[in-house]
């Protein structure tokens with residue numbers, strides 16, 4: 036059954052797995068990259084959804100169960116997978132998004148690329164809640180710097196202490212609705228700065244192209260001008276000849292020897308449903324925070340009866356997601372617009388970082404604001420409630436005939452939306468575990484989630500709603516719908532809905548209360564490492580991926596060093 | 604001929620002759636229909652936008668099913684034509700293949716099935732009650748009289764509510780179907796979805812809206828004439844190329 040032996044097996048090809056593959060292969064190690072999904076390259080015409088028109092889809096781009104974010108979205112996966120269900124404990128909720136494809140979720144992510152700041156690693160010091168990371172900003176800063184240069188991110192140096200500067204590419208100019216937002220925010224004294232996104236507004240090497248402003252990064256870029264783990268890290272690594280890529284290969288277990296050290300992995304070849312054993316000196320799990328926890332929990336042995344790395348009982352614990360809330364407004368001044376190509380890059384050109392540090396608030400931690408709007412390409416849903424804004428103009432809503440053509444043009448792009456993304460406090464009681472009663476199609480126990488928000492997150496959402504309403508009004512907008520009240524948790528998104536799963540294998544100095552050390556190395560098995568967001572101690576009011584990439588690079592350097600010293 | 608082909612022939616016949624065609628089940632077609640439809644009857648070789656095999660099989664499966672009867676589909680087409688009639692130069696809902704789109708999306712989205720089927724029934728019952736025949740068989744002026752009653756959501760007449768809700772759904776589907784077609788793109792004047800170089804809001808537009816870019820912000824923005832020059836930084840994080 037056993038075949039080749041590798042220096043390193045890497046499980047999962049998303050942000051963390053891609054970075055580990057790139058670094059470890061470049062260091063000369065022989066790498067096996069194992070990915071549960073299929074091969075994917077947005078440059079291949081048969082896989083390309085970029086620059087397609089809505090009428091190329093029989094459903095005009097509408098979402099489906101298999102493409103929850105629209106028929107042209109690049110993700111193969113979504114909230115439900117046919118072959119890998121999951122469950123929740125009674126009375127709790129969790130939404131779990133998964134991609135099953137080369138590059139994982141980085142094919143269609145928002146590319147918002149934010150460093151965590153110095154405060155974010157030591158939050159317990161300021162509010163006494165949760166725990167500090169065992170590392171500080173200074174430990175990770177050199178890696179953020181290197182990630183900026185290797186992958187490319189546009190933004191601007193603003194000298195903000197907790198939103199650190201970086202090696203940025205220049206930002207795209209704001210669009211018209213963003214200028215309305217800028218004026219509105221300034222009126223209220225709320226900062227607004229260029230967005231920070233891993234999109235190449237300027238060339239960084241001769242392999243990847245430069246952005247041509249199609250606004251479709253969620254469809255993945257055919258010239259590789261936005262960061263996807265596959266296009267930017269894995270393809271170059273594959274070209275180096277040190278990497279064997281196994282696709283459609285689902286890892287179910289890490290195998291261990293009598294001393295408790297890892298010997299390799301077991302995986303199912305999804306094409307022929309065969310079970311395979313692959314051997315390696317070191318195993319790196321990067322299957323996403325929850326999937327890596329699942330593999331560890333499923334790797335039981337005499338040495339690791341509670342699952343690999345789980346002597347502390349902490350694998351799966353402290354799972355947390357970002358908080359979120361959103362609101363939109365009609366901007367009367369944006370009626371009857373001159374129409375020009377306003378696509379720009381995928382997503383926003385401007386944003387507001389958290390600005391109320393040290394303010395006296397009734398909730399801990401903060402959030403940032405993401406801005407939306409513009410004359411975007413029509414897709415399914417465009418033209419629904421076509422003239423609902425007539426309500427604000429004292430005109431009749433509804434009707435038929437020629438007048439509707441005028442209405443749709445009148446209101447095209449007359450909208451501004453804001454989405455907040457905030458930090459929750461990691462809780463021991465929010466976790467994922469193996470469900471003892473249910474298997475997936477590959478014979479592996481599925482995950483069961485147990486997750487509840489606390490009063491802190493709800494209080495934060497209330498503040499988000501107040502902020503958004505004030506900003507939309509200051510920008511010249513009429514907020515749409517009613518502001519959600521207490522009965523709706525102030526519009527707080529469901530746990531998991533923001534798709535920032537982190538914390539399931541958190542790092543720490545003490546092996547009783549954490550799963551890995553500061554180098555993402557299991558306390559219980561020195562040759563097993565985690566390269567996704569599992570080791571996060573807290574999530575910050577930022578999106579997680581830039582930190583996943585920096586940590587994965589740091590971990591890779593440590594692996595090489597430890598291998599050279601023959602410690603592993 | 605299978606059912607779909609019959610229906611297609613029915614439409615085409617009316618298109619070529621310009622007269623109301625009738626079939627055995629006394630269905631008539633809107634006389635304004637002009638052909639030029641975008642049809643999705645089966646997946647052919649042009650169907651390629653990054654679908655997985657599973658997705659292709661699912662779509663094929665949907666395309667082979669029928670949900671609406673001919674009568675229902677013709678009624679829906681008639682409403683589509685009232686909501687967005689043909690107009691130079693970009694045609695109308697029928698030219699953009701909206702009925703086909705409605706049929707497809709209804710097969711995929713269960714939530715539309717009953718409201719649309721029941722809506723057609725309501726419309727016919729209402730039409731028979733007031734004008735003595737099904738909606739498609741009454742005079743055009745009578746059809747418009749009915750539409751005038753149900754096209755405005757704020758009307759408070761409770762008896763008409765089911766019709767109002769049905770008409771709103773038909774308006775939503777017609778508008779989205781048309782404006783996601785090539786004709787609709789032309790009608791709207793949408794300019795994007797092609798490679799370009801975004802360099803900010805046009806000056807005339809800025810002026811019209813009383814907005815401007817301040818110099819400090821602009822200094823952080825991309826100089827499009829240098830986008831092809833490989834980025835380099837000094838040690839202080841300043842871009843130097």
Ligand SMILES: Cc1cc2nc3c(=O)[nH]c(=O)nc-3n(C[C@H](O)[C@H](O)[C@H](O)COP(=O)(O)OP(=O)(O)OC[C@H]3O[C@@H](n4cnc5c(N)ncnc54)[C@H](O)[C@@H]3O)c2cc1C
Nearest residue numbers: 047049050051071139140145146147286322567578579580
């Ligand atoms: C719509 C969307 C928008 C987002 N926007 C942002 C954003 O703007 N900024 C940001 O920072 N983050 C964003 N995120 C989150 C971001 O995508 C993730 O943080 C990031 O991709 C995580 O990387 P990862 O390597 O941990 O996991 P993933 O990218 O999820 O990759 C994990 C890989 O492991 C594979 N795998 C899983 N289980 C197994 C197994 N048993 N065997 C083999 N392979 C396996 C999966 O198939 C997958 O390819 C967004 C996510 C989504 C979905």
Ligand code: SF4
Nearest residue numbers: 246247249250256381
């Ligand atoms: S906006 Fe730019 S980077 Fe994003 S997909 Fe389009 S061309 Fe590529």
